[in-house]
Amino acid sequence: MAQKKHPVIILGGGPAGAATAMYLLRKGITPVIVERAEHPRYHVGESLTGASQIALRALGLGPALDAQNYPVKHGAVFYGPDGKNDFWVGLVRRDEKGDQVPNYTWNVMRSTFDKILFDAAIERGAIWIKATAVAPIVEEDAVVGLTIRTPDGAADKLYSEVLIDASGCATFLANHRVTGIKEPGASDKQVAFFTQYANTIRDDGPELSQQPGNTLLYYQAKHYWAWFIPVNDELTSVGVVFPTAYFKKTGMTKEQMMLHECRNMTPVLSERLPDLTPQEPIHAMPNFSYRVRDYTGKGFLCIGDAHRFIDPIFAYGVYFGIQEGEFAADAIARHLSGETKTNGNPFAEFEALCDEGNDVVEDVIGVLWEYPLAFQRIVTWRDKVDSLDLLAGRIYGEEARKNPARLAMRRLMATRERERAEAAAAKASAESPQLATVA
Numbered sequence: 001m002a003q004k005k006h007p008v009i010i011l012g013g014g015p016a017g018a019a020t021a022m023y024l025l026r027k028g029i030t031p032v033i034v035e036r037a038e039h040p041r042y043h044v045g046e047s048l049t050g051a052s053q054i055a056l057r058a059l060g061l062g063p064a065l066d067a068q069n070y071p072v073k074h075g076a077v078f079y080g081p082d083g084k085n086d087f088w089v090g091l092v093r094r095d096e097k098g099d100q101v102p103n104y105t106w107n108v109m110r111s112t113f114d115k116i117l118f119d120a121a122i123e124r125g126a127i128w129i130k131a132t133a134v135a136p137i138v139e140e141d142a143v144v145g146l147t148i149r150t151p152d153g154a155a156d157k158l159y160s161e162v163l164i165d166a167s168g169c170a171t172f173l174a175n176h177r178v179t180g181i182k183e184p185g186a187s188d189k190q191v192a193f194f195t196q197y198a199n200t201i202r203d204d205g206p207e208l209s210q211q212p213g214n215t216l217l218y219y220q221a222k223h224y225w226a227w228f229i230p231v232n233d234e235l236t237s238v239g240v241v242f243p244t245a246y247f248k249k250t251g252m253t254k255e256q257m258m259l260h261e262c263r264n265m266t267p268v269l270s271e272r273l274p275d276l277t278p279q280e281p282i283h284a285m286p287n288f289s290y291r292v293r294d295y296t297g298k299g300f301l302c303i304g305d306a307h308r309f310i311d312p313i314f315a316y317g318v319y320f321g322i323q324e325g326e327f328a329a330d331a332i333a334r335h336l337s338g339e340t341k342t343n344g345n346p347f348a349e350f351e352a353l354c355d356e357g358n359d360v361v362e363d364v365i366g367v368l369w370e371y372p373l374a375f376q377r378i379v380t381w382r383d384k385v386d387s388l389d390l391l392a393g394r395i396y397g398e399e400a401r402k403n404p405a406r407l408a409m410r411r412l413m414a415t416r417e418r419e420r421a422e423a424a425a426a427k428a429s430a431e432s433p434q435l436a437t438v439a
């Protein structure tokens with residue numbers, strides 16, 4: 001008997017997988033979601049971008065999300081070392097006339113947020129198979145399905161026209177060498193510890209920058225920072241991030257380190273945390289920055305964290321999952337209808353588009369870490385309007401390519417890349433002068 005072939009199987013029912021399912025359903029394509037976890041489940045990544053709020057409302061999820069009374073985020077306050085030189089970055093959007101106006105979003109409890117998205121995808125027609133994906137099924141040069149293990153331990157095979165890897169940092173297809181390898185990302189060799197605390201001190205003033213739901217970021221030094229993200233009336237997500245080498249030198253446990261950094265990183269964080277009783281276990285995420293190349297091909301594509309995660313500081317993670325889900329649904333609909341004419345990779349354009357947005361964000365974050373003073377000058381003064389567009393998710397296409405803030409940041413990062421290449425060449429020639437001369 002011929003195997004039933006699903007038009008699309010989505011591996012992973014996080015925000016990327018669930019949003020993609022809803023975009024596909026709008027195009028008349030019914031996807032199967034293979035997800036092993038039951039929602040609600042804990043997940044890090046609570047601060048959303050303004051663009052995510054707009055996309056989620058456009059998906060019809062506004063009323064369900066409003067009903068959660070999530071803290072409303074109008075932007076982020078950046079505190080410099082020792083709490084000095086703080087600055088405010090407000091969320092913006094472009095209105096119908098093209099003017100830049102204030103925007104807002106939610107800071108969310110991911111357990112309930114992810115459940116709302118997942119349940120909406122299922123209610124609208126996506127089919128959930130509760131199972132663990134074990135291996136992709138590859139025939140010749142194409143992915144044609146997935147081997148799964150159901151909770152009772154049975155193995156099964158599912159066949160698809162297109163398999164979407166939305167498995168998050170599990171990077172399923174990369175692990176199975178269908179894509180390129182998982183390479184360390186630009187913010188590699190760091191570790192984040194995080195939990196949730198009650199009784200935190202939030203702002204409560206008349207200005208947008210003083211609203212209680214805002215995200216607070218504490219910058220200390222390159223790759224050394226903390227976040228304070230209110231996730232409901234009671235709880236605030238707090239995370240501390242630093243180079244792994246710094247953590248190892250302390251000899252502390254993750255619990256001790258969390259406590260130590262909350263108290264000692266900077267007084268302006270400590271004074272907001274009178275009660276350091278963790279309301280969640282202390283979670284750890286080492287080496288969270290990575291990249292996978294060649295993540296599309298015949299019968300497959302990856303979205304969201306399944307192909308890249310740059311750095312959490314500007315909270316683009318969920319946004320990339322949702323936006324790439326929309327791009328993926330377009331590309332898949334064109335492919336399944338026969339509109340995409342190619343004998344090669346039908347999703348090459350999709351991959352180039354996703355890379356473009358990710359590269360912009362990598363530069364924005366790169367400039368923050370490499371040139372913090374220039375970053376502050378560009379974002380708060382010199383190219384403020386254009387920078388806010390980038391932070392608002394206007395990171396694709398011609399508009400992003402011509403954005404003066406984007407160009408300034410690319411120039412700075414190109415300089416840094418050149419310096420690194422020259423330093424590496426100098427080191428190589430010092431270590432092996434003869435080889436360097438021959439080369």
Ligand SMILES: Cc1cc2nc3c(=O)[nH]c(=O)nc-3n(C[C@H](O)[C@H](O)[C@H](O)COP(=O)(O)OP(=O)(O)OC[C@H]3O[C@@H](n4cnc5c(N)ncnc54)[C@H](O)[C@@H]3O)c2cc1C
Nearest residue numbers: 012014015016036045047132133168304305312315317318
């Ligand atoms: C320290 C840190 C802080 C962050 N802070 C933010 C933030 O403030 N804001 C933000 O937007 N982002 C943040 N992020 C990133 C954010 O968490 C992710 O970008 C986002 O969750 C990605 O969504 P996703 O759907 O791609 O993956 P996920 O949300 O991870 O979903 C993947 C799903 O796939 C399922 N799955 C995986 N493997 C299998 C398998 N083999 N079989 C079956 N199911 C499987 C998992 O159970 C999971 O439900 C942060 C990340 C880190 C590391």
